[in-house]
Amino acid sequence: MTDQHTPAAPNDALTAEPTRHPNPSGVRRIAVLTSGGDAPGMNAAIRAVVRTATFEGIEVVGVRRGFSGLHRGELQILGPRDVANTIQRGGTILLTARSHTGAPRKAARGAQHLRDWNVDGLIVIGGDGSFHGAHYLQQEHGIPVIGLPGTIDNDLYGTDHTIGYFTAVETALDAVDKLRDTGASHERIFVIEVMGRHAGHIALDVAVAGGAEEVFIPEDAKDVSCVVDVVKQSVAKGKTGSIIIVAEGYPGGAQGVADAIQAGTGMETRVSILGHIQRGGSPVSSDRVLASRLGEASVYALMEGRSDVMIGRQNHGIAYVPLSDTWEKRKDVSRDLYRCAKTLSI
Template sequence: MKKIAVLTSGGDAPGMNAAIRAVVRSAIYRGLEVIGIKRGYTGLISGDLVPMDLGSVADIIHRGGTILYTARCEEFKTKEGQQKGLKVLREQGIEGLVVIGGDGSFRGAKALAELGVQTIGIPGTIDNDIPCTDFTIGFDTAVNTVIQAVDKIRDTATSHERTYVVEVMGRHAGDIALWAGLAAGAESILIPEEPFDLQAIIDKLKRGVSRGKRHSIIIVAEGAGKGFEIGEEIHRATGWETRVTVLGHIQRGGSPTAFDRTLASRMGDMAVELLLKGEGKKMIGIQGGVLKAVDIEEALSTPHKPELSLYNLASILSI
């Protein structure tokens, strides 16, 4: 193998740049030529390629987002779009491809692998919703962003003796809400994977007030419910002044944590090693602190499950 390419696709995540840097420098160290594909599969189809050298990835390990940009590409979901992408790779002599992204990105990588391209996936998404890995790149940073915001909100909640509902990202996965809620000491955590009884939450809030509690924080994953609707229900049932904060895309940005930078660097290096060994159609995951290569098909077919022991612990500690 002489030439490989790297792209980022889907939603951006802190640490993607660190992964790009690791892929490029690890490949060059091993004598490979590296091509960057801009704007994900959209750029692959249109041939938006750029040669990468050591200087291309200088001073990016600490930056959020992705220097290769990212986009969602409906065309690449079709056979015609995949053939266009394959044609570009063949014309450019690209023999291996590293895809950094989430579920949709891996489906594209799987399609290319079935067309004969060696592909390796690196899980990069703040939602932490990729099976076969304990953590995805960007998740730790997003959780810390939420914790910092909730800590600030708690200050004003205490001062004004109010209940605050904080809505965080997670349409289909509640990992951000779960980990941030436990770490920030939220009174209640609502995630899409677990049914909840709003009346029970309201009763819990009332019990807290009866023992002298003056403020409460409820963290809601967007897939579990709308923060403003839940806040209105609490106000209607109690008469208390309730405030709602939707954190939104602030959770995607920012300088990646040390954990995300290290994880991204390790995964980027391993991706190059796997390509040089002739392996493809694999995803790199971290399980119990150890990096492992698993079949992309397995990752795509395995349901994501949150760490519900944390959910139960949070409930116990917020009694």
Template sequence: MMKRIAVLTSGGDSPGMNAAIRAVVRKAIYHGVEVYGVYYGFQGLIDGDIKKLELGSVGDIIHRGGTILYTARCEEFKTKEGQFKGIDQLKKFGIEGLVVIGGDGSFQGAKKLTEHGFPAIGVPGTIDNDIPGTDFTIGFDTALNTVIDAIDKIRDTATSHERTYVVEVMGRDAGDLALWAGLADGAETIMIPEVDDKMEDIVARLKRGHERGKKHSIIVVAEGAGSAVEIGKEIEEQTKYETRVTVLGHIQRGGSPTGRDRVLASRLGARAVELLLEGEAGKVVGIERNEIVHHDIQDALSKKPSFDHDIYKLSKELSI
């Protein structure tokens, strides 16, 4: 059985990463395994920014957003030379396995380590909910609730001033955040990269609502579906309705994780440790129908994220 493992966070931060780190550390120590934290992602791995973590190192972090291990982009790790530098650093510390918490870019790094003979397990942490093989990723639920809270407040002022508001949320290649928030907030239109919405359809929907006496509207746009600023301008030009734009930005990534994200992160982090101790490598953990599962990391990288057409259809039906 392994005697030493390490954990790192990479890519964009997401609420619940600290809970996952905590689970990895405490699960490993429970089984008599030493744990080391790699600071600043794969860049820290190359630089040897690695420190031993104890039980107290992860005390009082389960409720904190962000990541105590920090995160950074690292172009050098995309090269074979950078990957071998990282492996040399791990071996220098006597580390035998690595847990990588992050999104698809982070999993690319974990995959390369495994291909070079160093066992790595991926834990999906991203607010975009765009990793195949898991129903939900760590951070999605918290970001969703942050967006819902923001749109609730925007709706108050939209109602008071009888305006149309276009709200842009994160989601470059996946529209889950916009879709779920739009349905939860009763948005009139939800624009996501998975569906090609025609501007004439959006304008027609707004006009129909206006004709029946509706004085305000909310349109939620995933950043991958277009610029909310440009969309807002076009809507105002075509409808003559007073229109305002809000880009929520990085507020969506911060904040204390929800209970759902804390529990999910704890379950996934603990399972990642179990897989390493069972001799597995090149796997990604996830949750499907509330059961913890794992898949080959290549599947998570080669398949497209699932898109819930039923939720999209329902959002259309309820926004008539």
């Protein structure tokens, strides 16, 4: 069962000054890294880790370039001023990389670097691939690890939302609004591909918020031919343009959907693939708050002796989820939202 807990100061009065958190594990120095694809809000999480730890009298070591940098020993001390004016920045100030996180010899070198720096625990900000690497360090080398869900896809089991998801949706929605104007002016169909290799969370939110006529997601392998009737019905209702949202993981992608529309209706159809633009940019407030809250909780988790867990957010509370659950269990899209998207497209 998922363990849920929201740390609170001994004095719950809103005017109370923050107080020191219990540190039964005797943590004195922790490390933090970002791994895999970058996500808006990662810097806010790093900032929260550094400043929470500093408040608690704990030193922080920043690892550059993710697990690749850890294997090479790219470590440096981080203080509160090193993370000043970063909460609003996209990307990650620690840089990131994709690497074979669990390669035995590399992992052994990384673990030794952490020991050489007297690190008592490691916080990994990333997705399920990054969590595999963290889990391996814990299981094979005894390094206490905490995962923070940093991925725009929102596909990690155990958390309502992941760091970067809200910003990615807003970025994609802004593009959809602009393309709708052009589509209506030219009486044109736009098929817009958003990110989501294995999950349709972004596509669903964008479809509902952007008033799309149809949405295609990896979780539903419906035949692409159904879009032809949707477009014909839209034209019959007097619509001057249509927006179709496609998650990149849907078989055939946006181009396959556009080809079906063109062949079935003869209407001019354009494809717009938003791609990596959804990963960049200043994080929206929801991502900054989420990252800050999870970053703070990750430091407390190490102080409490927790390890091999992801810190997630469930029903407005902090949740501790075994790292292995994040890839062994499936996080489904909202079926209610999927139904809503279809209902509102009439």
